[in-house]
Amino acid sequence: MTSPLAGIRILDFTRYQQGPFATVMLGDMGAEVIKIEETTIGDYGRRVWRERDGFSAFWESLNRGKKSVCIDLRTDAGRELALKLGETSDVVMENFRPGTMEGWGLGYDDFRARNPRIIYGQATGWGTKGPMAGLPSFDQIAQAFSGYAQQCGGGIGTRPEVPFPGVADQTGAMNFAFGILTALFVRERTGVGQKVDVSLLGTQLALQAPALLHALHFGQERAREFRASPTTGQYECADGRWVMIVGIDQKFWPRIANALQVPHLIEDPRFATGHPRYVNKDELESLLEQAFRACPSAYWLDRLREHDVPASLVRNYAEVAGDEQIAMNGYIVEQENARFGPQKVVGLHVQLSETPGEVGAPAPGLGEHTFSILRSAGIDDRRLAELAEAGVIRGS
Numbered sequence: 001m002t003s004p005l006a007g008i009r010i011l012d013f014t015r016y017q018q019g020p021f022a023t024v025m026l027g028d029m030g031a032e033v034i035k036i037e038e039t040t041i042g043d044y045g046r047r048v049w050r051e052r053d054g055f056s057a058f059w060e061s062l063n064r065g066k067k068s069v070c071i072d073l074r075t076d077a078g079r080e081l082a083l084k085l086g087e088t089s090d091v092v093m094e095n096f097r098p099g100t101m102e103g104w105g106l107g108y109d110d111f112r113a114r115n116p117r118i119i120y121g122q123a124t125g126w127g128t129k130g131p132m133a134g135l136p137s138f139d140q141i142a143q144a145f146s147g148y149a150q151q152c153g154g155g156i157g158t159r160p161e162v163p164f165p166g167v168a169d170q171t172g173a174m175n176f177a178f179g180i181l182t183a184l185f186v187r188e189r190t191g192v193g194q195k196v197d198v199s200l201l202g203t204q205l206a207l208q209a210p211a212l213l214h215a216l217h218f219g220q221e222r223a224r225e226f227r228a229s230p231t232t233g234q235y236e237c238a239d240g241r242w243v244m245i246v247g248i249d250q251k252f253w254p255r256i257a258n259a260l261q262v263p264h265l266i267e268d269p270r271f272a273t274g275h276p277r278y279v280n281k282d283e284l285e286s287l288l289e290q291a292f293r294a295c296p297s298a299y300w301l302d303r304l305r306e307h308d309v310p311a312s313l314v315r316n317y318a319e320v321a322g323d324e325q326i327a328m329n330g331y332i333v334e335q336e337n338a339r340f341g342p343q344k345v346v347g348l349h350v351q352l353s354e355t356p357g358e359v360g361a362p363a364p365g366l367g368e369h370t371f372s373i374l375r376s377a378g379i380d381d382r383r384l385a386e387l388a389e390a391g392v393i394r395g396s
Helices: 018-028 057-063 076-087 108-114 139-145 148-153 167-190 200-207 209-218 252-259 274-279 281-292 297-306 317-321 324-328 370-376 381-389
Strands: 009-012 032-037 066-071 091-094 119-124 195-199 232-236 242-246 311-313 332-337 341-346
Touching: 009 018, 009 076, 018 032, 018 057, 018 066, 018 091, 018 119, 018 167, 057 341, 066 076, 066 370, 076 108, 076 370, 091 167, 108 119, 119 167, 139 148, 139 167, 139 200, 167 195, 167 200, 195 200, 200 209, 232 281, 242 297, 252 297, 274 281, 297 311, 324 332, 370 381
Parallel strands: 009 032, 009 091, 032 066, 091 119, 119 195
Antiparallel strands: 232 242, 242 311, 332 341
């Protein structure tokens, strides 16, 4: 069966995380992704988290399924090579500061002059407008500026927290891929190419839409506490493990109380409905903490699930790696890596029934596809040798 994006060629100038994960997503769905790297050491991501055996989970997870082509974009000959590849591409994607690609003669207008149907995707830190558009930014900067880090720390007056470095990049990448797919869909209908703008800042604001809208409407921020409510949060059990429950609807309250063997609390006026539970939340949390500490986590999980309460053990990565539920859905799969042997890798998180995607091949070596891709663009071996001798390209 044909992959959903088979026949789509993406010229990928992105680096670090936000852009590369977006192109991984598109590559997993069948797009041909040609990763353009500089000619000396390549993408900085090749060296992030690189361990003694040479393995970098950062590089492998963010660049699988791609073809590496090394071109010095700061040269006239390199610029011409990039534009030539753009003539037969459907999409160009980059995440430099605004103006960088334009300064090299590789902006949207330059590619569109060669290929009017081109989709040009630009991912930035701050957006392309405003006084801060040209400033540097990374994931944690967006978490800080958007209010996300402060809210994760507990709100105004608390110590800010970055709960997971990379959350802005990964969610920004999903938005980036969404924007590209939307533009491709429009082009299929109208034949019109266009530019797509996505930013870390914009994505972080969208990620917080409910909490941010509350602040915009009421003029005050909701305090963030250890638990969202007594019936929505994590509790420590007798074995030291934590169990997460989510009972956001009134129907879950009797189920939770029965599962925890405290049925006398169901009709207690202090806790019977949502508002009194909120008013008396400290007292109720103390009672539920006492109940959870009475028995081990496995016991409570069984009872909570018997009573149809949404519940999970709070788990670590080792437990995730060997989990049947994850394996059955293809969220972690086995893959052979020619350099590192059999590997478990993160699978597809978007799955189509009739035109499924496929986990891309292990990330490429530096310049592994330079010559084959440029040959396919009509450049003969003599010219390739001249370009390599001049340092314009690198690879095999």
